[in-house]
Amino acid sequence: MDDVLQNIMDHAVAVAREAGQVVREALCDEKQRDVMTKSSTVDLVTQTDQRVEHLIIQSVKKKFPTHRFIGEESVAAGEACVLTDDPTWIIDPIDGTTNFVHSFPFVAVSIGFSVDKKIQFGVVYSCLEDKMFTARRVKEHSVTENHLMLFSSISDVRRSIIATEFGSNRETETVEKIFSSLRNILNIPVHGVRGAGTAAVNMCLVASGCVEAYYEVGVHVWDVAAGSVIVEEAGGVLMDVEGGPVDLMSRRIVAANNGTVAHIVKEIDAFSPTRDDAPPTQ
Ligand SMILES: O=P([O-])([O-])O[C@@H]1[C@H](O)[C@H](O)[C@@H](O)[C@H](O)[C@H]1O
Ligand SMILES: [Mg+2]
Numbered sequence: 001m002d003d004v005l006q007n008i009m010d011h012a013v014a015v016a017r018e019a020g021q022v023v024r025e026a027l028c029d030e031k032q033r034d035v036m037t038k039s040s041t042v043d044l045v046t047q048t049d050q051r052v053e054h055l056i057i058q059s060v061k062k063k064f065p066t067h068r069f070i071g072e073e074s075v076a077a078g079e080a081c082v083l084t085d086d087p088t089w090i091i092d093p094i095d096g097t098t099n100f101v102h103s104f105p106f107v108a109v110s111i112g113f114s115v116d117k118k119i120q121f122g123v124v125y126s127c128l129e130d131k132m133f134t135a136r137r138v139k140e141h142s143v144t145e146n147h148l149m150l151f152s153s154i155s156d157v158r159r160s161i162i163a164t165e166f167g168s169n170r171e172t173e174t175v176e177k178i179f180s181s182l183r184n185i186l187n188i189p190v191h192g193v194r195g196a197g198t199a200a201v202n203m204c205l206v207a208s209g210c211v212e213a214y215y216e217v218g219v220h221v222w223d224v225a226a227g228s229v230i231v232e233e234a235g236g237v238l239m240d241v242e243g244g245p246v247d248l249m250s251r252r253i254v255a256a257n258n259g260t261v262a263h264i265v266k267e268i269d270a271f272s273p274t275r276d277d278a279p280p281t282q
């Protein structure tokens with residue numbers, strides 16, 4: 001299985017790079033950044049998101065015809081978001097669509113691959129920085145192209161930088177919760193709070209030791225599937241925002257180094273968005 005998995009992972013890296021090239025070219029063409037909206041007026045999608053997801057899925061289908069898919073834009077178009085034991089590609093064609101639309105320079109292609117409901121490897125291509133982050137669920141971990149994982153050993157949360165995002169839910173109660181968590185964390189006080197505008201890149205920043213933790217309520221499985229292996233293989237931990245094991249379908253995540261995770265979890269004002277795998281409402 002090892003060689004088979006490596007073969008699949010090599011394909012994921014190649015197709016992520018190809019997708020990244022499409023994203024870079026699209027950035028120079030305003031038409032390809034025309035905005036449509038999904039769950040709210042600030043949940044953006046473009047024809048480029050759809051085109052890139054199609055490209056990835058078609059390329060994989062040719063090589064691995066029995067594999068299944070959970071893709072952000074396919075789910076938006078009505079496909080089920082159900083993780084089975086079958087080999088499944090979990091795809092976010094453009095993580096950071098708002099960044100893409102505004103030319104804010106952090107945009108990633110994120111691909112996780114799952115077997116038996118466990119993510120086996122993750123590939124995050126931060127395509128404007130041209131950084132490829134990969135990790136496979138084995139002892140070895142690797143980040144290609146000179147991007148060494150330099151995991152943070154800071155255990156004093158007051159010396160940390162914490163990454164988070166505001167997401168795309170603007171309901172008053174949700175915004176209140178987001179600010180309540182943020183206030184608690186700033187008041188620790190931490191050195192700073194940052195957000196790249198892409199969950200996948202934020203997780204790679206944890207894996208690279210640039211920030212000590214990243215948390216968000218409202219992410220989706222395609223935002224964090226790839227990053228989850230990258231963080232764990234770098235030596236980090238994943239947790240639910242109220243402590244306990246993370247559930248990638250729950251839309252809640254903390255990814256952190258060992259020293260700060262417990263401190264961060266204490267400060268988050270948690271809430272529970274509708275799960276990714278919830279049956280559709282009629
Ligand atoms: O929509 P998208 O750009 O693929 O993904 C979003 C980005 O990762 C953003 O940083 C995060 O705050 C949202 O929760 C995600 O949904
Ligand atoms: Mg995303």
Ligand SMILES: [Mg+2]
Nearest residue numbers: 072092094095
């Ligand atoms: Mg996306």
